[in-house]
Amino acid sequence: MISPEQAGIIIMLVGIYGLMAKREPVKLVLSINVVSLGLVLFFVGLAYSPGKDVPIMPTDPVDPLPATLMLTTLVVDVAITSLALAIIIRMRGEGE
Amino acid sequence: MIPLMAALPMLFAFIIVLLDVLHLRGPAIKAAFLLGAVLPIPVAWLSRGSSEVVGGWAREAGIEVALTETNLPFIVGELVLFVFVSVYSQGYFNPRDKKTPKVFALLLLAHAGLLGAFIARDLFNFYVYMEIASVSAFALMAFSEEKGAKGAAFKYLILSLLASYLFVFSIGLVYMETGYLNADLISKAAAPSRELGAAIAIATASLILKAGIFPLHGWLPDAHSRAPTPVSALLSGAVVKAPAYGMILMFSALPAGEPLRFILLAVAVVSIFFGIAMALLQKDAKRLLAYHTVSQMGYVLLGIASLNFVGAAYYAMAHSIFKGGLFLAVGSISTRSRKLGEFGYRNAPVMAASILMLSLAIGGISPFIGAYAKSLISSELGGWWKLAVYLGTIGTLMSFTKLNYHLMRGVSPQLKGAWKLSSLGLALAALLSGLILGAGINPKDALGIAIAVGLFAALKASGLLERGHPAPPRDVGREVNLMAMTLVAAIVLLMLLG
16 A cells, blocks of 8 residues: 555656657646645654544544645636636637 | 835835826836835945844844855946936836836836845745845836737746745755745754655755746746846846745755756856857847846856855846946847847947946956856856856856957937936946956956957857747747746756755
């Protein structure tokens, strides 16, 4: 079995492969989204340890911080994706 | 009190958006913009030298912000530059245009992001604010009407974002190893290990990309030359400094091995000379300045790699002031054409004086701020590296001799008062800050200028400068592929050799 961290790193590598191999702008945006999903999985995996409690009124909790950090990264990802798509539409309009 | 430095510009950015929605255009928006630009200055003055944890939590649990010896120069450089950029923008963006309030809001968000990144002592908090600044920068660039600007913005966006995600990944590795995000706490808990070695390699490579240092500079010349002039000044002057501060945070927190630092010193020197060589070949004035950013960020990296953080910080401040000023001044006189030889400052004495002063400042001539910053950088370097700094000075002066040679012959279109004011203001700032910090007058500089002018005349006579620089490939996707490959190769090399 591979751990969630390792799975996260593999997914990030898939996304980076996309950035190196695909030339259509939309595919590049999708690849960057794949990288960010791998990153989120990596962080969530960091905090997880089997047998520990949820971090709400806990006795022996998992570390809640990495998951919280990822909320910020997800927000950045959504904002950037919309901006990137808007720029792609403008690029098409210019005929580049 | 310190967090207000980032909070106030952000508040006024939201107020501008609100006023825009309510159709209260004109003076109200202008006032909100200027308030957001200048209010961080008194806050910085009142809280200098202090540090605090936001919300009064314990240091382990909270987010620490501080104004220290290392980040104060970054902040001063950013504040000085932004004040003049905001004055300049008043004369640049048409107040009746529907886009203008959005541009002002984005400029303030970039201001907030930069200040927030510079005060951060916590790696993740630094990342968040650096992203606010970069995202605003992408959007601001996309506002440019120029052909090719959208493609440049797209390239910058994808590569900068990839670098940011890799940087967050390395923060994750650091957190996994040490359990902290605060730079000071990490430095106490960090013991050298393979994971931390990988983390520092990934973080360094991705921050080098974001700072636009050779060989990961590919996005920079297009991005900085095609953006609207005030945005170019902000991008080149301040936005590339945030990753440099990130490197300082990383290197002060984690033990950097001798081999890694040696590689970085070598990269810095190559970046200095590559930037100068490319700048000498450019025909487009703003592109020439953009390549000098690649070269000048090499000096900042020299400071960081020799663990001379204060020197790097002062160099970053100096570069903010003179490069921002150069972009504003050259951008103002080249509104019709940016091709060297088709415009100039012959009919604009104020611009001529500002550009000449700023050229001397970037060349490290005393008593300008550049001389003080260069002496700080070379104070911690060994013999051969010091020679590189000196030769870099000659190269920079040579390239600026070329710029001024062409500018002296041309005339400029009509100039606005705000444009002259901000160009001259930054030129005087470069002079005054040099005098205050005690750069002194060094008669040997005259020799440097003479050598540079002589070399330029020789190069010009040999006809090497007339060689056309081959046009870069047009396809945006392919360029992104290549740069992503270079980034991955850089990370792998740093991991193996560092």
